[in-house]
Amino acid sequence: xxxxxxxxxxxxxxxxxxxxxxxxxxxxxxxxxxxxxxxxxxxxxxxxxxxxxxxxxxxxxxxxxxxxxxxxxxxxxxxxxxxxxxxxxxxxxxxxxxxxxxxxxxxxxxxxxxxxxxxxxxxxxxxxxxxxxxxxxxxxxxxxxxxxxxxxxxxxxxxxxxxxxxxxxxxxxxxxxxxxxxxxxxxxxxxxxxxxxxxxxxxxxxxxxxxxxxxxxxxxxxxxxxxxxxxxxxxxxxxxxxxxxxxxxxxxxxxxxxxxxxxxxxxxxxxxxxxxxxxxxxxxxxxxxxxxxxxxxxxxxxxxxxxxxxxxxx
Numbered sequence: 001x002x003x004x005x006x007x008x009x010x011x012x013x014x015x016x017x018x019x020x021x022x023x024x025x026x027x028x029x030x031x032x033x034x035x036x037x038x039x040x041x042x043x044x045x046x047x048x049x050x051x052x053x054x055x056x057x058x059x060x061x062x063x064x065x066x067x068x069x070x071x072x073x074x075x076x077x078x079x080x081x082x083x084x085x086x087x088x089x090x091x092x093x094x095x096x097x098x099x100x101x102x103x104x105x106x107x108x109x110x111x112x113x114x115x116x117x118x119x120x121x122x123x124x125x126x127x128x129x130x131x132x133x134x135x136x137x138x139x140x141x142x143x144x145x146x147x148x149x150x151x152x153x154x155x156x157x158x159x160x161x162x163x164x165x166x167x168x169x170x171x172x173x174x175x176x177x178x179x180x181x182x183x184x185x186x187x188x189x190x191x192x193x194x195x196x197x198x199x200x201x202x203x204x205x206x207x208x209x210x211x212x213x214x215x216x217x218x219x220x221x222x223x224x225x226x227x228x229x230x231x232x233x234x235x236x237x238x239x240x241x242x243x244x245x246x247x248x249x250x251x252x253x254x255x256x257x258x259x260x261x262x263x264x265x266x267x268x269x270x271x272x273x274x275x276x277x278x279x280x281x282x283x284x285x286x287x288x289x290x291x292x293x294x295x296x297x298x299x300x301x302x303x304x305x306x307x308x309x310x311x312x313x314x
Contacts (some may be wrong), residue, residue: 004136011044012143013062050260148262171214179216
């Protein structure tokens with residue numbers, strides 16, 4: 001039976017408050033903010049919009065509050081041609097909010113108020129589990145309730161759906177939660193928090209990948225920012241250099257963009273190595289633009305940079 005290329009994205013939806021600062025403040029320090037903007041975000045929203053712009057066959061499930069922020073998000077999803085059929089609402093809790101600090105070098109620090117993202121209930125999960133067999137791929141992160149993540153991963157195993165998990169934000173959980181997932185992908189900070197291994201170089205990165213692989217996942221893809229990505233499949237390590245698309249000004253949604261592009265490429269039947277190269281190309285474009293959703297590229301521009309990167313490899 002041929003696997004469906006359709007992707008189910010389940011994740012967070014946030015109203016973003018973006019603060020541009022010269023640097024992160026020290027403990028106890030008051031620091032002036034250079035500028036303040038509001039936008040649409042959340043790791044789930046970012047992946048869903050990125051996938052839609054890349055041309056994926058996908059549906060998005062998140063949970064929102066009954067507030068002004070949810071109206072804005074729903075309007076944005078409609079503009080991005082994302083269905084609201086699997087979007088749920090909580091009557092008591094507000095829509096999630098992320099406070100993003102972007103420093104002068106384009107690096108970001110994010111504080112997240114989970115809000116409705118943490119309120120997936122029995123009825124919501126029953127609906128998603130029922131819908132699971134329609135999909136070939138499940139895209140998840142850890143910015144929603146962990147009980148929901150656990151149940152959705154169990155359902156993906158039961159129905160033979162490939163799970164691709166962005167292991168962020170890092171939270172206290174047993175690593176065997178990720179048993180059988182196709183790809184487990186933290187960044188360096190998340191990998192260190194999950195494994196207890198401080199990553200200061202490639203040797204540490206490899207040790208962290210080995211420990212993460214012991215969770216029972218099939219592949220670990222460690223996101224290394226400007227250094228690209230490291231793949232460990234239980235046998236070999238392969239380092240993929242980052243692409244360059246211009247000056248980096250904001251890394252806010254780069255990891256989410258990477259995960260969306262990786263999932264999209266795999267859903268098209270692309271092998272793991274070239275899927276990572278495609279994801280690197282998408283992320284490289286996103287960091288040249290400010291904001292989260294505003295930074296996410298379209299399929300045509302990613303294909304162009306990806307094709308160029310393949311020529312450089314060969």
